[in-house]
Amino acid sequence: MKTRVIKITDPKSQSFDIKEAAQLIVDGEVVAFPTETVYGLGANALDAGAVQKIFEVKGRPGDNPLIVHISDISQWHDLTDEIPEDALLLAGKFWPGPLTIILKKSDRVPMEVTAGLNTVGVRMPAHPVARELINQAGVPIAAPSANRSGRPSPTTALHVLDDMDGRIPVILDGGKADVGVESTVLDMTGEIPVILRPGGITPEMIEEALGHVRIDPHVMSPLDGNKKVRSPGMKYIHYAPKAPVILVRGDLDKLISYINEETQRQINAGKRVGILATDQTIKSYGQGERLTMGDRHKPRELAANLFGRLRKFDELDVDIILAEAVEEKGEGLAVMNRMARAAGFHIVDL
Ligand code: TXA
Ligand code: MG
Numbered sequence: 001m002k003t004r005v006i007k008i009t010d011p012k013s014q015s016f017d018i019k020e021a022a023q024l025i026v027d028g029e030v031v032a033f034p035t036e037t038v039y040g041l042g043a044n045a046l047d048a049g050a051v052q053k054i055f056e057v058k059g060r061p062g063d064n065p066l067i068v069h070i071s072d073i074s075q076w077h078d079l080t081d082e083i084p085e086d087a088l089l090l091a092g093k094f095w096p097g098p099l100t101i102i103l104k105k106s107d108r109v110p111m112e113v114t115a116g117l118n119t120v121g122v123r124m125p126a127h128p129v130a131r132e133l134i135n136q137a138g139v140p141i142a143a144p145s146a147n148r149s150g151r152p153s154p155t156t157a158l159h160v161l162d163d164m165d166g167r168i169p170v171i172l173d174g175g176k177a178d179v180g181v182e183s184t185v186l187d188m189t190g191e192i193p194v195i196l197r198p199g200g201i202t203p204e205m206i207e208e209a210l211g212h213v214r215i216d217p218h219v220m221s222p223l224d225g226n227k228k229v230r231s232p233g234m235k236y237i238h239y240a241p242k243a244p245v246i247l248v249r250g251d252l253d254k255l256i257s258y259i260n261e262e263t264q265r266q267i268n269a270g271k272r273v274g275i276l277a278t279d280q281t282i283k284s285y286g287q288g289e290r291l292t293m294g295d296r297h298k299p300r301e302l303a304a305n306l307f308g309r310l311r312k313f314d315e316l317d318v319d320i321i322l323a324e325a326v327e328e329k330g331e332g333l334a335v336m337n338r339m340a341r342a343a344g345f346h347i348v349d350l
Helices: 015-026 048-058 073-079 085-094 128-137 157-164 203-210 252-268 299-316 332-342
Strands: 004-007 031-033 040-044 067-069 099-104 119-123 141-143 170-173 184-187 194-197 245-249 273-277 289-292 320-324 347-349
Touching: 004 015, 004 157, 015 031, 015 040, 015 128, 015 170, 031 128, 031 157, 040 048, 040 128, 048 141, 073 119, 085 099, 085 203, 128 141, 157 170, 157 299, 245 252, 245 332, 252 273, 252 320, 273 299, 289 299, 299 332
Parallel strands: 004 170, 031 170, 067 119, 099 184, 245 320, 245 347, 273 289, 273 320
Antiparallel strands: 031 040, 040 141, 067 141, 099 119, 184 194
């Protein structure tokens, strides 16, 4: 299959190009499209066969459910049985945007989408190309991130092409994703909402809107054994570049000396070392392939750059990556969650 990349600079005047992708969705095909978080791999959420194709193309484990993307609140009512007040309030405040809300699903949602769960995660993306695509298709679109399973999520059309070339007919190119990490996944099926995956909508923002929120303990700690998880996505290796990642956490001075010493040790052992640093620290390292995620006090900037940098280390062909931890506040929690998972929770605490 030949994969075409269609650049969309103005969704309104290029509605014809988007129409073509929308038609593919209606016909039961899988297409990649931009969202404000990361690129998605979309299919008609109401078509079990089309959804099945997503799992094949992505190489995704069958028990990991997909998020359903909508462009109109009425679609949400169709996909769920009952929407509690608090959920409506959050949607009113944060949609369109990087928040996925999990509720009991309606009979309309095929089991293929939810991987057998009786709940469904829904979000209304903010990217104009995503919204136009959903509008034109006239159906909700199920979409995971458009990477091959296990790889860092794609934040540009080129990342998608790297992973999906020859596997899907069309990639809509809507430029670099703003947020850069996936949506916040919030389970609202219980008494108190629980963040299963941190993202662009922070715990602080949800707390302020509702007065309460919990963070699932597995956001920053690995699962032990066969314990039951609330979100199947927590079980899998994620966001991993080819080289192993070690996440180094602690006081900035200690962190810099640790990374310098470890870099020297690895180089002596004949290894190519990647260092994932920040603007404030990058000059403190004398050797290795050094990349900065941005200003350590601007977590949104760090989030926007993280996955692109992880993919860059693949190009640089490093053998090991030493990554600096950042503060787990605001969007910083999402950044740390992705880094901890990319590292398989190999975290050095100083
Ligand atoms: O920003 C995003 O959310 C992107 C863009 C494309 O919208 N999508 C995305 O999808 O990140 P994916 O499939 O890569 O991640 C979905 C996550 C997984 O961890 C999955 O386990 C969880 O959401 N999830 C989906 N439905 C769920 C449900 N009903 N219950 C619990 N977890 C669910
Ligand atoms: Mg993903």
